[in-house]
Amino acid sequence: MQSKTKLILMNCAVAAGLIYRWKTGTQIVPLAITAVIMFTLVNVLLIFATKRSTNR
DSSP states (O other): OOHHHHHHHHHHHHHHHHHHHHHTTOOHHHHHHHHHHHHHHHHHHHHHHHHHHHHO
């Protein structure tokens, strides 16, 4: 699977989880903080994994 496809799927999974939490009544500020952390973490980890796999 290409890294671009993985990136899209992982971001969609994070977004789906955040939308679910929002629909169940989570306050917006903790949800926004979680969103920033999760999207950043997912994208940075995927970039590092892609660079690591191309170096081998």
